Each structure stands twice: as structure tokens, then as C-alpha cells.
Amino acid sequence: MKIVIDGFGGDNAPDEVLKGAALAVDKLGIEVLITGEVDTLKSRMQALGVPEKGITLVPAEGVITTEDNPLSVVKQKNNTSMGVAFNLLSEGKAQAAISAGSTAAIVVGGTTIEKRIKGVKKAALVPLMPCSGGKRYCVLDGGANLYCTAEMLQQFAIMGSCFMEATMGIKNPRVGLLNIGTEDEKGRELEHETKALLEKTPINFVGYVEAREVPLGAVDVLITDGFTGNVFLKTCEGMGALMKDALKGMFFANLKTKIGALCVKKQLGEFSAQMDYKTIGGSPLLGTAKPVFKAHGSSDAVAFLGAFRQAKLFVENNAIEKMTEAISKLKTEEVTENG
Amino acid sequence: MKIVIDGFGGDNAPDEVLKGAALAVDKLGIEVLITGEVDTLKSRMQALGVPEKGITLVPAEGVITTEDNPLSVVKQKNNTSMGVAFNLLSEGKAQAAISAGSTAAIVVGGTTIEKRIKGVKKAALVPLMPCSGGKRYCVLDGGANLYCTAEMLQQFAIMGSCFMEATMGIKNPRVGLLNIGTEDEKGRELEHETKALLEKTPINFVGYVEAREVPLGAVDVLITDGFTGNVFLKTCEGMGALMKDALKGMFFANLKTKIGALCVKKQLGEFSAQMDYKTIGGSPLLGTAKPVFKAHGSSDAVAFLGAFRQAKLFVENNAIEKMTEAISKLKTEEVTENG
Numbered sequence: 069m070k071i072v073i074d075g076f077g078g079d080n081a082p083d084e085v086l087k088g089a090a091l092a093v094d095k096l097g098i099e100v101l102i103t104g105e106v107d108t109l110k111s112r113m114q115a116l117g118v119p120e121k122g123i124t125l126v127p128a129e130g131v132i133t134t135e136d137n138p139l140s141v142v143k144q145k146n147n148t149s150m151g152v153a154f155n156l157l158s159e160g161k162a163q164a165a166i167s168a169g170s171t172a173a174i175v176v177g178g179t180t181i182e183k184r185i186k187g188v189k190k191a192a193l194v195p196l197m198p199c200s201g202g203k204r205y206c207v208l209d210g211g212a213n214l215y216c217t218a219e220m221l222q223q224f225a226i227m228g229s230c231f232m233e234a235t236m237g238i239k240n241p242r243v244g245l246l247n248i249g250t251e252d253e254k255g256r257e258l259e260h261e262t263k264a265l266l267e268k269t270p271i272n273f274v275g276y277v278e279a280r281e282v283p284l285g286a287v288d289v290l291i292t293d294g295f296t297g298n299v300f301l302k303t304c305e306g307m308g309a310l311m312k313d314a315l316k317g318m319f320f321a322n323l324k325t326k327i328g329a330l331c332v333k334k335q336l337g338e339f340s341a342q343m344d345y346k347t348i349g350g351s352p353l354l355g356t357a358k359p360v361f362k363a364h365g366s367s368d369a370v371a372f373l374g375a376f377r378q379a380k381l382f383v384e385n386n387a388i389e390k391m392t393e394a395i396s397k398l399k400t401e402e403v404t405e406n407g
Numbered sequence: 408m409k410i411v412i413d414g415f416g417g418d419n420a421p422d423e424v425l426k427g428a429a430l431a432v433d434k435l436g437i438e439v440l441i442t443g444e445v446d447t448l449k450s451r452m453q454a455l456g457v458p459e460k461g462i463t464l465v466p467a468e469g470v471i472t473t474e475d476n477p478l479s480v481v482k483q484k485n486n487t488s489m490g491v492a493f494n495l496l497s498e499g500k501a502q503a504a505i506s507a508g509s510t511a512a513i514v515v516g517g518t519t520i521e522k523r524i525k526g527v528k529k530a531a532l533v534p535l536m537p538c539s540g541g542k543r544y545c546v547l548d549g550g551a552n553l554y555c556t557a558e559m560l561q562q563f564a565i566m567g568s569c570f571m572e573a574t575m576g577i578k579n580p581r582v583g584l585l586n587i588g589t590e591d592e593k594g595r596e597l598e599h600e601t602k603a604l605l606e607k608t609p610i611n612f613v614g615y616v617e618a619r620e621v622p623l624g625a626v627d628v629l630i631t632d633g634f635t636g637n638v639f640l641k642t643c644e645g646m647g648a649l650m651k652d653a654l655k656g657m658f659f660a661n662l663k664t665k666i667g668a669l670c671v672k673k674q675l676g677e678f679s680a681q682m683d684y685k686t687i688g689g690s691p692l693l694g695t696a697k698p699v700f701k702a703h704g705s706s707d708a709v710a711f712l713g714a715f716r717q718a719k720l721f722v723e724n725n726a727i728e729k730m731t732e733a734i735s736k737l738k739t740e741e742v743t744e745n746g
Binding site: 199200211214215246248255256278279280281282283284292294295296298299300301302303304305306307308309310311313314317318319321324325327328329330331332335336339 | 645649656671
């Protein structure tokens with residue numbers, strides 16, 4: 069399997085990309101294509117002692133930054149490290165693409181250079197969030213589409229379900245619709261319409277779910293509109309930061325508490341790792357006809373390895389074929405119903 | 408000052424209500440009216456050793472439960488402990504009312520038996536949330552009004568601002584509008600329209616605020632529609648529960664970690680108290696022409712004391728007069744502008 073990665077995307081590129089690619093070749097048995105200025109990549113590989121085995125460098129010029137218009141990845145900047153990565157994917161020279169570069173450019177590039185799955189109205193970038201017991205759940209929409217229709221959310225539910233099964237190894241992922249209560253009458257028109265659709269969708273729909281249950285692991289796939297989803301994600305982040313500050317203040321108060329910190333050091337480290345994006349690596353862009361993964365901007369080699377692992381599992385388990393089939397069936401059923 | 412409390416509202420009524428009332432008489436120097444079955448109240452006062460000083464019992468029959476239709480508080484059940492409390496407030500026999508009973512009934516009773524402030528479109532029940540540094544901020548709307556207009560949110564901003572200044576002692580409270588980014592173009596139509604209104608409202612409007620900044624103390628008053636507000640509040644709650652579980656698992660792992668727990672016991676207790684609703688006591692129902700406070704359903708005597716303290720400060724600092732004036736000015740300005 070060949071996976072292409074944007075060699076200059078992310079805060080720690082190209083060094084951590086190169087080290088992550090070497091790890092992926094070694095541990096996952098894949099081949100990696102790395103895009104970017106070949107001279108720089110070569111000299112950094114030598115300096116870092118990254119072996120050439122399994123790695124192919126593909127020339128590209130410059131980098132898309134977060135300051136660039138995201139559309140430039142498909143127009144004047146399609147020869148950048150990100151643009152070339154998408155082109156290689158599009159031409160079939162790689163089976164999946166990864167970038168830790170500008171999120172907006174990845175979404176634009178992923179949905180413009182690559183085609184969408186037939187019938188899919190909108191693609192969504194899908195964050196994976198930590199919850200109780202060291203598990204993960206995904207959120208669609210996490211912010212790309214502020215206004216969603218029930219039909220969009222139905223497709224998101226199918227895509228999220230396929231992704232969690234294929235990549236995260238969760239059988240029959242529990243799909244929940246975010247709402248302010250679990251009673252039928254709770255929520256807005258959007259929730260009522262979406263619930264009616266999800267009840268007749270071939271997924272494991274568990275109904276409405278309240279936000280307080282989600283971090284405790286109530287669902288594997290959380291469905292909501294992009295505005296609410298983004299607020300939800302950022303609230304989780306803010307509360308995490310509040311707790312981190314509080315723990316720091318608690319353990320650094322005096323000598324006694326510092327001794328306390330030493331006693332739980334191992335457990336603190338484990339919890340911190342569990343809450344860390346690095347153990348996962350990437351967020352898939354779901355809805356595109358070919359697999360695109362966004363790695364966190366501050367990814368290190370281990371985080372990139374995580375993204376490679378996700379992309380590999382995604383391809384191996386035919387996630388896109390499964391989504392395509394489920395969504396085409398949906399359309400057939402609708403046609404049958406209406407006809 | 409006389410404050411009336413629903414003697415049978417809440418999980419721990421009437422005992423904790425009675426003890427809380429005695430604390431309020433003693434520590435706040437107020438008089439308390441307690442509604443309910445007088446024989447029961449009297450015998451519980453004797454059993455608990457609650458002194459009669461400053462406490463007046465007012466007869467009422469039965470209790471509104473969460474199973475009751477909330478409208479019953481104004482109709483067939485207006486002689487219940489909650490109904491009588493609202494009537495006493497309405498008749499001017501008390502200057503503020505408190506209940507730990509059914510939230511829905513309090514909202515209905517508070518906005519039906521009591522009148523709304525002139526010009527106020529909707530009342531809102533306003534939760535106070537803990538943030539960094541042991542401080543509190545309030546959220547409007549927290550869930551009462553799923554669909555809000557920009558005009559409603561403008562009134563909420565004024566009411567929240569007056570409340571935080573009068574009751575929480577915060578000068579020039581920072582009012583933020585919840586959004587998915589701070590750039591002008593971010594958000595939905597509702598955020599754009601509301602921002603335009605808030606910019607010409609005489610409050611300390613700090614602009615858009617992202618959910619991740621709120622638990623870290625970025626604002627004193629958080630403005631958003633009721634659906635988003637409720638999701639925000641419940642996400643905070645869920646993340647708090649996740650962290651609590653994680654801490655428990657961390658400290659109870661083995662003997663060494665249990666020793667660690669002993670070393671930070673004091674700090675853990677302080678943090679836990681800081682995150683606890685009991686140190687605050689009540690949520691105001693803002694928008695009514697007379698002060699109504701909802702105490703937490705599981706309030707104990709200390710929590711009730713907190714609610715009495717809030718109500719007293721609210722009355723003493725003329726919060727309702729200030730809201731009424733600010734909202735009437737708003738109308739005048741609008742008329743002037745349009746004329």
C-alpha cells in the first residue's frame with residue numbers, strides 16, 4: 069500500500085514527517101510518498117539518519133500556509149507540497165493522502181481535487197475525541213457546515229459509522245443525535261426531522277443523547293450540526309484546559325502536594341496520554357471518494373505514525389466502498405418510497 | 408427585608424429549607440416566610456431545634472412535583488407551597504421568592520403569577536458556572552428558549568450584566584457572544600445580527616468568544632441561544648464528570664496513589680468546593696418584574712443560604728430597577744432611531 073504525505077505540512081515539518089514516515093514503513097509495512105523540495109528533504113533525511121527504504125520523495129514547490137487562501141491549493145498553488153499530494157492521490161499513485169497543513173486548504177483540496185462519494189451532499193472533517201475508559205468517539209459535523217439539513221446529518225451518520233467500524237475497530241458503532249434531552253418532544257425541528265430519518269437508516273441509532281453523557285462514552289458517533297458540533301468540541305477543550313490548570317495548581321501548591329504528585333506520576337501520565345491527540349494522529353475527511361486525513365498541526369513523529377495507521381486501516385477495510393454502497397442504497401430506498 | 412421560600416421544594420425539603428432559613432435569619436439579618444403544611448413545618452422545626460426567630464410559616468397545601476404539569480402552579484395547584492410563595496411575592500408581602508422545586512413550574516409560575524419587566528420579550532433561567540480562579544460566569548439562554556432572536560439576546564445581555572454587577576459584585580461585567588471563531592465572518596446569521604445589536608448596547612461587550620475560552624474565565628456573561636447554551640452547559644457537566652472519574656481512578660489505583668491522594672486532600676477539597684453549585688445556591692429567573700430564584704433540587708442548608716444571599720443582594724442593589732431602566736432606554740433609542 070502506498071500512502072502520500074505532505075512533507076511540509078505542520079509546525080514540525082519536514083523533520084517529524086520524515087521520522088513519522090520511517091516509523092510507518094517499519095511498523096506498518098507500507099510505502100510512503102513524501103512531497104516537497106527534494107533537496108531539503110534529502111539533506112534532512114541524512115541529518116536525522118532516516119533510512120531511504122520504503123520512502124519515495126516527490127518534487128513540489130513551496131507550502132500552503134494558513135495565511136493562504138485555501139482555494140489556492142487547487143489553483144495557483146497546486147504544485148505545493150499539499151497540492152502535489154492531492155494530485156498523486158487523484159491520479160491513483162497513492163491510496164490515501166495525509167497532511168498536517170492548513171485545515172481549510174485540506175478541506176478545499178480534498179473535496180475539489182478529489183471527487184465526493186456519489187450522492188454525498190457535503191464532506192466533513194471528523195475529529196476523534198477521548199472519552200471514559202480510554203475510548204474515542206467521533207463528531208460530525210465538527211464545524212465545517214454551520215447549517216445542516218436532516219439529509220446531510222443522515223449521510224454523516226452513515227459515514228461516521230463506517231469510519232468507526234473500519235478504522236477504530238468498533239462493531240456496530242452506537243450513533244447518537246445530540247439534543248438537549250432524550251424525550252421525543254425535546255429539541256428543534258432539525259433534531260426531530262433527523263431522528264425520523266435516522267430511525268430508518270441501517271445504522272445502530274441509539275436516539276437522542278445529551279451532551280453530558282458524551283464524554284462518559286454514551287456514543288461512538290455523535291451527530292449534530294456544525295455550529296453546535298464546534299461549540300461542543302471547543303467546550304470539551306476548554307474544560308480540559310480548566311482541569312489541567314487546576315491539577316497543576318493542586319500538585320504544585322507546596323512540598324507535600326509535590327510528593328503527592330510523585331505518587332500518582334505514572335497514572336497522571338497515562339491519563340494525559342489518553343486525552344492526547346497524538347495517540348490517534350489524524351481526523352479523516354469523510355465524504356471524499358478517496359481517503360484524506362488531516363494530522364494535527366503540531367504532530368510529532370508518533371502522531372504522524374498514528375495518522376498513517378488510521379489511513380492504512382481505512383484503506384484495508386474498504387471504508388469508502390462501504391460508505392458508497394450504504395449511501396447508494398439510501399438513494400434507492402428513497403426513490404422506491406417516492407415512486 | 409422579607410424573602411419567601413417554598414418550604415416543600417427540593418429533594419431535602421422541608422428539613423434543609425428550615426435549617427437554611429435559620430442560617431439566613433442569623434447570618435443575613437433578613438426575615439423569612441416559609442410556605443407549606445404548617446403542622447409538619449412546626450414539628451420539624453422542633454425536632455431539628457430550628458429557632459422561630461425571624462421565621463413566619465404561611466399555610467399551603469401540597470407540593471408541585473416534576474411530574475405535575477408546570478401550568479398547574481398557576482391553576483389548580485396555586486395553593487401549593489410553590490404557588491403560595493409566588494402569590495406572596497406578587498402581593499408584595501415578600502421582596503423575593505426562592506424555590507428548589509420543579510424548574511418548569513418555577514419558570515411558568517415566575518413568568519405568569521409575576522409580571523415580566525416592561526418590554527422584556529422572554530424571561531431566562533440563568534445558571535452560574537465555575538471557571539478558572541474560583542470565579543463564576545452566567546449563561547443566557549441556558550435552555551429555556553431554543554430559538555432566540557437577536558433582540559432577545561440583546562435583552563439577555565443587559566439582564567445578565569445587571570445581575571452579575573448587582574449580585575456577584577462584578578464591575579462592568581464582560582459580555583461575550585458565543586461563536587465558533589472570533590473573526591467577523593464566523594458564525595450564523597443569528598451571531599452576526601446579535602453582534603451588531605450588542606455593539607450599540609450600553610454594556611461591556613467584548614465581542615465573539617469561543618467555547619474553549621469560557622471555562623478559562625474569558626467572560627462574565629455568556630450570550631447564546633437556548634439550544635447551544637444547553638449543549639454548552641451539559642458538555643461542561645459531562646467533562647467535569649469525566650475528570651472526576653479519572654481522578655478517582657488515578658488516586659485509588661494502589662497504596663502509593665492513595666498516599667498521593669492524602670498529600671493533596673486539602674487542595675482536592677478546595678477545588679471540589681469551587682466546582683460545587685452549593686457555594687452559589689441559586690439561579691435567578693431574569694426578566695420577571697420581581698426577583699425569583701431557583702435553588703438546586705438537591706440543595707442542603709448551606710446551598711439554601713447561598714440562594715438567600717443572592718436574593719438579598721439582588722434586592723438591595725436594585726437589580727430589577729436597573730434592568731427596567733436599561734431596557735426602557737433601549738426602546739426609546741430604537742424609537743428615536745426609527746423615527
